[in-house]
Amino acid sequence: MRRLPALDVARGLAIVLVVLHHAVLHLDAAHLLAPWWRAVNGELVLLRMPLFFCVSGLLAATAATRSWAVLVRSRLVPLLWVFVVWSLVRFALFRAVTPQFQPWEADSLVPLLLAPVRPTTGLWYLYALAVFTVAARALGRRAPWLLVPAAVLSLAAGEQWVRAPFYVWHQMARCFVFFLLGWCLRAQLLRLLGSVRAGPAAVCSVAGAGLLVAHGAGWLRGPGVAGALSVVAVVCGLAFAVLLTLLPGASGVVRACGWLGRRTLPVYLVHELVVGVGTSAVVALGVAGAGRPWWLPVVWAVLAVLVSLGVHAGAVRAGAGWLYSAPAVLGERAGGLLEAVAARAGGARRVGRPGGDGRRARGTP
Template sequence: MLTPSGSPRHAGAPGPGRDAAVERRAPARLAWPDVARGLAIGLVVLYHATNWTWQTGYEVGVLREVNETLRSLRMPLFFTVAGMFAAKWTTVPWSRLARGKLLFFAWVFVLWEPVSLLVRLLTGYYQVADADWGTLGHDLAWSLLVPRSELWFIWTLAVFFVIARALRRVPAPVQLVLAAAVGAWALAGWEPASLAWRGTAQFALFFLAGLHLRPLLERFAERVTWLWAVGAVAVWLGVQVAVRELGLADVPGCYLLANIAGVPAGVTVSVLLSRVPGALGLRWLGARTLPVFVTHTSVVLALLSVLWRNGIWIPAPPSQWLPVALWAAAIAVGLALGELAPRIGARWLFAPPRWLSGSGR
C-alpha cells in the first residue's frame, strides 16, 4: 500500500472485442483498490489531526466520535488492500524479499522516525513527561524494536511480509484462524509498550485475508451495487454501535467482528466512489500515500504549535473544523513534497537509492 505505483498491480478482465495479447501486455488497473488506499490514508490523517487538536485543548468532540466509529473500518481496509498485492513476495527467496521490500520499509522508517520524534520534542508533543534530548536518543536507539511514532504502520507492514513469507507452506485456513484468534485477543484491549506490537497482533488477520482471499474480494467488488453498499455499511455500523453501546469492546472477539464487518463496508464504498468521475481525487491520492503518511503528523504538530505559541484560540463550535483544515494542509504538503522530491534529486526521501535496492520492489 505504501509503495510507488509505477506499474499496474491489478489486472482486470479483457473487455469485449479486445485482443487478449494486447491485454496481457497492458493490463488494466482497477480503480477501487487505489480509492480504498486513498480513503484509508485520508481517514488516518483526519484521525491524527483530530487527536492532536484535542490534546492541544481545542473542542473537537464531534470529530472524535466520528473517528471512533471509523476506527473499525480504516485500519482493516488499509491492511486488507495491502495484503492483496503481497502474493509475489511470499514465493521469492528471502534475499530478494530483504533487498526489495524489507529494505524499502527499513529505509523509510530509519529516515523518518527521527524526524517524527524530533518534531514532537521541539513542538512539545512528545507524550513523555519531561522529555528531553536524552529521551529522544533513547527512543531512537530502540526504535527498530519499539517504534514510538505513527510510523508503526511501516514497521508493521514489514513484519506482515515476513510473516506471510515464513508461513507460505502453512494452509491458508490455518493462518487465518490463528491470526483471528490473536486479533480477537489483541483488539480486546491489549496495551503493549509499542503501537507497532499492538497493530501487528490486531491486524495480521486482515493482511493475510487480503493475501489469501483476493479472488473473493475481487468477485465481491465486481458485484457491488448501491443496495449492496447500503447493506454492508448498515451491517458494519450495526455491529460497531452494538459492541460499543453494550460495552462489549473488551470481550475477546466482539470488536474483531466490527473490524471484519468494516472490510466489506470499506470495499463497497471504495467501489462506488471509484465509479464517480475523478473518484473525488481519492484514486490519485491512493497511488501517492507514502509522502502523505510519513509527513502528515509533523505538519499537523508544527501548525498546532504555531497556533498555541501565538495564543491563537479558536472556540467551539468553529474549533470543530480545525482538524479538517489541518487534514487538508497535511495532505497538501505531503503530496507536494512527494512530487517535488524526484525533481530535485531527493528521491531518497521516500525510497532507497536504486544502487542499493537492486532491481527494485
C-alpha cells in the same frame, strides 16, 4: 488480474482516515478539539487500520511468488529505509518545534535507538508491513492455517484480554489478521470486488455505517463484538469503495481518491509533521482562544494531505527523492548478499548429503 480501481479508492479513503486520526489527536492535546470528535475517532479505529492492512495484504500477495532476494530488494529494503530515515526526521522536528504536545516517541533518544526492535514511532505501519510480509512469505502455502490463530490474537488484543508491553506490538497483534485476509484471500476478494453491483454495495455500506453508529451509541456491546464489527467494517469499507466506482456522479471523487491511493506513502510519512507544526503555530499565535470549531480537524486533514504531497513533489525536484525511496544500490546489495548466503547454504547441504559431493570429496576423482 488487473488492478481494480476500487483498491486505490479504498487506500485513498484509508489514508484520509489516518490523517484525520492524527489531526484529532494533536488538536485534542492542544485543547482545540470539539469533544464529540473523540467518540467519532474512537469508532473509526474499527475501520481505519484494519482496512489499510487488508488492502496492503491484498496488494502485497504477489510477493508470495518472488524469491527472497527479490522480495528484500524490491519491498523490504524500501520499507525499512523510509522507516529509519523518517523516524530520524520526526524525532528532530518534534523535539524542536512541538515541545508542548509532541508524540511520545520524541520524549528521549532511547525510543529512537530502540525503534528497529521496539518501535514507538507513528510510522509503525511501515514496520508492521515489513514484519507481516516476511511472516506471510515464510509461511508460504501454510499462511491460511494462521488465519484462525491470528483472528483469536486480534480478538484478545482488541478486548484487552492480552496486552503487549508496547503500543505498536499491541496494534500489530490486532491488525495481523487483516493483512493475512488480504494476502490469503486475494483471488477471492478480487473476484468478489469485480462482480459486486451498486445495489448490494450500497446496502452493505449503509449497514456498516449503521452498525458503527449503533456500537458508538452503546447499543452493540459485549465480548468479541468490537472484533466482529471490525471485520464487518472492512468488508463494508471495500463495498463503499466499489460503490463509488459504480456511481456515475462520483467520477471526480473516484479519480481523487484513486490518485491519492497510489500516493499514500508521501502522505503517511509527512502528514503528522504538518499537523504537529500547524497546531504548535496556532497555539503560539494565541488563536486557541477563538473556540473549538467542529470543522477544524477536517481542515487540518485536508491541509496535511496537500502539504505532504507538495513536500514530496518539491523533494523530488530538488534531488531529495532518496527521502522517499531507498538508493537502488542498497537494495541490490541486500538482495545480492541474501542470494550469496542462500547459495553457500545450498552448497553446504549438497556437500554434506550422503552419497553426494561429500563421497566424491573423500576419494573418488
